[in-house]
Amino acid sequence: MDTASPKTRTRIQKQKRELILEAALEVFSQHGFRGSTIDQIAEAAGMSKPNLLYYFRSKEDIHHTLIQRLLDTWLAPLRELDDVGDPLTELRGYIRRKLEMARDFPRESRLFANDILQGAPRAMPMLEDELKTLVDEKAEVILGWMKAGRIARTDPRHLIFSIWATTQHYADFDVQVRAVLGPGRDGEGRFEDAARFLEQLFMDGLKPKG
Amino acid sequence: MDTASPKTRTRIQKQKRELILEAALEVFSQHGFRGSTIDQIAEAAGMSKPNLLYYFRSKEDIHHTLIQRLLDTWLAPLRELDDVGDPLTELRGYIRRKLEMARDFPRESRLFANDILQGAPRAMPMLEDELKTLVDEKAEVILGWMKAGRIARTDPRHLIFSIWATTQHYADFDVQVRAVLGPGRDGEGRFEDAARFLEQLFMDGLKPKG
DNA sequence: GCCATTTTTGACCGATTGGACAAACGTTAG
DNA sequence: CTAACGTTTGTCCAATCGGTCAAAAATGGC
Missing domain, CATH: 1.10.10.60 (Homeodomain-like)
Structure with missing residues (x-):
């Protein structure tokens, strides 16, 4: 066969x-x-x-099939970011979906992280193609919101990076997070703490109210 | 000998x-x-x-010596976080120092990231000891600021995580950042963009002025 | 039951790897 | 000059690795 x-x-x-x-x-x-x-x-x-x-x-064939197949799942949350709808609600939703992915699919996150850390020898073509295209498209959407004064004016691409970084951190550096937090709160509790913190960070930053 | x-x-x-x-x-x-x-x-x-x-x-001996020796350098920025002094200035300074480390010592960042990603088989003892101790100490400092109403009230440990994540992202996922941003801005320009963005994010968040 | 096709396996191969070792080399103090 | 010590290297080894292959076993159509 x-x-x-x-x-x-x-x-x-x-x-x-x-x-x-x-x-x-x-x-x-x-x-x-x-x-x-x-x-x-x-x-x-x-x-x-x-x-x-x-x-x-071959081993290479398995890895390639895996990374190819998982990319869509991985990018789904960003794809859902919708032009219409309230900008802050959209971004909050994106952050939460991405955090849920880190909680529910940590292996997928680490699979990509492992490859990218070492120079993306296997994922590079997809980064330059599908990923870049999607980010360009969504950065334009975010830029539109900024120009309309509906969210603060910053660099949309670095905003996306910061959302990736903060959410995937809980999957990729899980053992470190656990080591630092200690055995106190379990998985679900930690997730809620992280969700609450990130919402506040991205919405209001650290300046005290007033 | x-x-x-x-x-x-x-x-x-x-x-x-x-x-x-x-x-x-x-x-x-x-x-x-x-x-x-x-x-x-x-x-x-x-x-x-x-x-x-x-x-x-042995190979293990080299790696162990390396990771042991680099930990102090790596934690130095957090150590400098000072109880006295203006909280927002202190945090801004920490974020900038950490971002400078990502720019100037990306190999050190990736060395740790590689190990931690795979369950920290070699770095774990240091995570539970020196790292946890330092984070506990600094979390207490930050908590003091929050209780005094000098910065917004959140989870200090998750705040530290988010600073690690966003800054180290530029070292660990450098190829992805490059692939997404394209060849437009070089290293120094990208660094300044990131610094500006992160300062705004951590200070004010995304809500529009007003 | 019989044959063709698909699936599974044990045995094997060449390449690479971490590491050992003794011999060779260099240097320097007396 | 030479003995002693520190340094360097060529050679070798056992283990592990990705992958092959032919033969055995299971499966399914008739």
């Missing part, structure tokens, strides 16, 4: 590929590309290494 | 060790621990692999 042509894939092949991708996400997000071995992924997927290589041509 | 006992190290040994650590910082920060090889570090340091292993017992 030919696992390379998506047309002819049986239901079993699709299932196994999904199983492998799920296992690979777990392993890659924890150890990075070079730090992960095919054996680890195979074991996590409950199959032998040659068996895994029957469904994917 | 015995490179393990710091007491008996000659000047040449110290020099060579510095040379190796500099090379190792370059390599580790680009490829992570597992992605780096002793050969790469040795070549970057201009010596042979066995020669390098004459000065450091």
Whole structure:
């Protein structure tokens, strides 16, 4: 058979590929590309290494498929940022959705972070294409709000960076956050604390009321 | 001789060790621990692999020495945060110093980020000890400012996280920032844009004036 | 039940890796 | 000059890695 042509894939092949991708996400997000071995992924997927290589041509192939497939999910919150609607409400919503993604999909966040940290050897084409296009489009929307005096005037792209940075921080640097905060509040409590803080930061900053 | 006992190290040994650590910082920060090889570090340091292993017992030893030594530098900006002095000025200063570190020492930032992303297998002891202690101390200072009504009331620890996240983002995700912004503004211009944006964000937030 | 196709596996391979080691080299004090 | 010590290197090793391959096992259509 030919696992390379998506047309002819049986239901079993699709299932196994999904199983492998799920296992690979777990392993890659924890150890990075070079730090992960095919054996680890195979074991996590409950199959032998040659068996895994029957469904994917190579380790590179798995990683590429994974990162390609997850990009849409990852960019979805920004896509929802809507031109119509109240600007502050839209941005608050974006921040919250992004924070929810960091809470619900930390592995996906770390998968991208691992690659980008090392110079994006695998994600670069998508950064320059889909990501840049989307950011350009949304930066224009935000700029429109600023020009209309509906939000403060700043650099829209750096605003987007700061939203990415602050939200993804809770996924990418989770162990550090945990080490600093101690065992006091659990996952859900921490999430609410972060949400409250970020809302206040992005809305009003640090200056005292008055 | 015995490179393990710091007491008996000659000047040449110290020099060579510095040379190796500099090379190792370059390599580790680009490829992570597992992605780096002793050969790469040795070549970057201009010596042979066995020669390098004459000065450091193992790859792990190099990484450990590096991360241990760099922690103080990395935490210095936060240490400077001073109880006396105007709170908003202090925080603005901290943000700027941290952003300067991201600009001037991106390799150090990536070295830590690489480790923490993968569960901090090597940095964890320091996170729980020195880092937590320092954050606890400074969080108390910030909390004092809040209680005195001199800055807005929020969670001081999440405030520190957000400063780390937004500033280090420019070091850790440099390639992504570059891909999104395009080749327009160079390093120094980008830095000034980021500084201006972050100052405004942390001071006033996004609400329009009025 | 039988055959063709798909799936799974054990055995294997070449390349790379971290590290050991002894021999060679350089330097310097006496 | 030379013995002692610090430094450097070529060679080697065992382990691990990504990936191949042929044969075995399971599956499904007839």
